[in-house]
Amino acid sequence: xxxxxxxxxxxxxxxxxxxxxxxxxxxxxxxxxxxxxxxxxxxxxxxxxxxxxxxxxxxxxxxxxxxxxxxxxxxxxxxxxxxxxxxxxxxxxxxxxxxxxxxxxxxxxxxxxxxxxxxxxxxxxxxxxxxxxxxxxxxxxxxxxxxxxxxxxxxxxxxxxxxxxxxxxxxxxxxxxxxxxxxxxxxxxxxxxxxxxxxxxxxxxxxxxxxxxxxxxxxxxxxxxxxxxxxxxxxxxxxxxxxxxxxxxxxxxxxxxxxxxxxxxxxxxxxxxxxxxxxxxxxxxxxxxxxxxxxxxxxxxxxxxxxxxxxxxxxxxxxxxxxxxxxxxxxxxxxxxxxxxxxxxxxxxxxxxxxxxxxxxxxxxxxxxxx
Numbered sequence: 001x002x003x004x005x006x007x008x009x010x011x012x013x014x015x016x017x018x019x020x021x022x023x024x025x026x027x028x029x030x031x032x033x034x035x036x037x038x039x040x041x042x043x044x045x046x047x048x049x050x051x052x053x054x055x056x057x058x059x060x061x062x063x064x065x066x067x068x069x070x071x072x073x074x075x076x077x078x079x080x081x082x083x084x085x086x087x088x089x090x091x092x093x094x095x096x097x098x099x100x101x102x103x104x105x106x107x108x109x110x111x112x113x114x115x116x117x118x119x120x121x122x123x124x125x126x127x128x129x130x131x132x133x134x135x136x137x138x139x140x141x142x143x144x145x146x147x148x149x150x151x152x153x154x155x156x157x158x159x160x161x162x163x164x165x166x167x168x169x170x171x172x173x174x175x176x177x178x179x180x181x182x183x184x185x186x187x188x189x190x191x192x193x194x195x196x197x198x199x200x201x202x203x204x205x206x207x208x209x210x211x212x213x214x215x216x217x218x219x220x221x222x223x224x225x226x227x228x229x230x231x232x233x234x235x236x237x238x239x240x241x242x243x244x245x246x247x248x249x250x251x252x253x254x255x256x257x258x259x260x261x262x263x264x265x266x267x268x269x270x271x272x273x274x275x276x277x278x279x280x281x282x283x284x285x286x287x288x289x290x291x292x293x294x295x296x297x298x299x300x301x302x303x304x305x306x307x308x309x310x311x312x313x314x315x316x317x318x319x320x321x322x323x324x325x326x327x328x329x330x331x332x333x334x335x336x337x338x339x340x341x342x343x344x345x346x347x348x349x350x351x352x353x354x355x356x357x358x359x360x361x362x363x364x365x366x367x368x369x370x371x
Contacts (some may be wrong), residue, residue: 012110012132019122022337023330034333038357041335042236043169043199043313046353047284049234049270050277056269068265075268078275079242083213088248091255094262096198096228096241097123100163103194103224105257107161108133115154116163117146119170119341121196124163133160144307144315145173152186162187165196166212167203170339170349172309176208177215184219192250193223198241199311201232201281205289206310213244222246229267231312232285233274240267288312292352298362299350302369313351315339318369322348328368334361 006014025037039046072092080087093099100123108114110132116124118137125135138154141147146168155162164183167174175183187193195212203209216223228241240263245251274281289312296306296314305317318325322338322345329336334357337349350361 010132012130016126016130017122019126020337020340023335025335028330028333028335032331032333034331036333036360038334038353038360040351040353040357040361041337041349043231043311043349043351044236045232045234045284045288045312046357047234047287050274050280052273052277052280053235053270056273057266060266060269063265066265068261068263068268070261072263072268075240075242075263075271078272079244082275083244085244086248089245089251091224091243091245091251091258092263092268093241093243093258094264094267095230095239096196096226096243098239098258098262099224099226099241099243099254100124100127100194100196102254102258103161103192104128104131104133106253107192112160114161114163115151115159117165117168117171119339119344119347120163121165121169121198124165124196128161128163140171140173144171144305144317146175146179148175148179148182152182155183155186155191156188158188159191161192161194163194163196165198166210167199167206167310169196169198169311170313170337170347171307171315172311172313173307174203174206174209174310177210178208180210180212180215184215184221187221189221191222193221195223195225197225198228198231200227201285202289202312203310205285209310216246222250224250229271229274232281233271234281234284235267235270235274238264238267238270240271285312288352291355291358295350295352295358295362299365302366304369313349316348316350318346318348320346322346325365325368328371329361329364332360332364332367334364336361
């Protein structure tokens with residue numbers, strides 16, 4: 001039966017990797033018999049959302065028999081006010097990855113070319129390949145930064161879509177304002193620039209991080225900026241992300257391929273409530289950035305190389321295969337993300353958590369390295 005099922009598949013689908021979402025806390029507890037879990041594998045905000053979110057969701061049980069607003073109109077209007085866009089330029093999705101999915105469904109045909117980074121957020125590569133597109137992967141510099149010259153040369157060759165995560169996931173490096181301006185100059189008409197700013201709230205605290213929206217508006221090409229409520233805003237479990245597009249025409253194309261009612265009632269209510277308490281978000285971000293810098297110094301003191309980061313995580317070069325170290329961390333109740341992409345299987349991506357979880361991670365990492 002399996003062979004008969006496989007024969008039904010489009011040829012692009014069977015070779016696709018399954019997205020690596022990592023282990024759940026429940027799975028680690030069951031497998032390793034540990035009670036206390038440090039969740040440092042998925043770049044979540046350990047401080048959670050604003051208290052206003054709980055207030056907004058208090059009466060949710062009285063609404064769950066209704067469909068959500070398929071257009072997320074109130075949320076789009078709130079996001080438009082914050083971004084200087086019109087509501088017609090805003091698209092909302094079940095996490096920003098659903099908007100990546102929409103873009104690939106709406107725009108890519110077999111054989112067309114997509115440009116992105118290696119290592120990349122997995123769906124920047126998986127979704128284009130799902131559509132039969134060719135994916136060009138650009139390498140990092142030896143210092144684990146973006147190779148701006150290579151990006152400019154590749155952009156000049158005119159890919160259909162360029163997936164540009166700024167800052168990078170999983171590495172944490174960024175294109176600064178000067179580099180971003182060079183990328184815009186190198187991008188020809190006919191290329192859609194997808195700027196994935198999932199970590200923008202953290203990156204804004206890094207000197208030199210570009211204010212992308214006004215630069216893109218002045219540039220005049222085709223673009224969309226993707227952002228999410230899953231990280232700094234603390235709503236990962238509700239799945240809500242959004243895009244700000246250069247023109248309403250792009251959003252109208254995405255509307256034709258998106259899932260109806262894809263953003264549920266809870267997600268829409270929570271996102272609107274979170275936006276009303278930006279101070280809470282900024283406080284948790286500032287605290288995380290301080291802890292990140294302390295973690296970086298502590299990990300480097302263990303003799304390990306750490307990529308520069310403008311995010312809420314660190315990309316750590318163990319100098320050895322990451323599997324045994326990751327296994328030791330799991331046995332100690334610490335979940336991180338071992339990178340599995342060829343050429344990077346010596347790296348761990350470690351989310352910055354609470355002081356207690358960070359200390360536990362460092363202790364377990366120190367023990368694993370000494371074993």
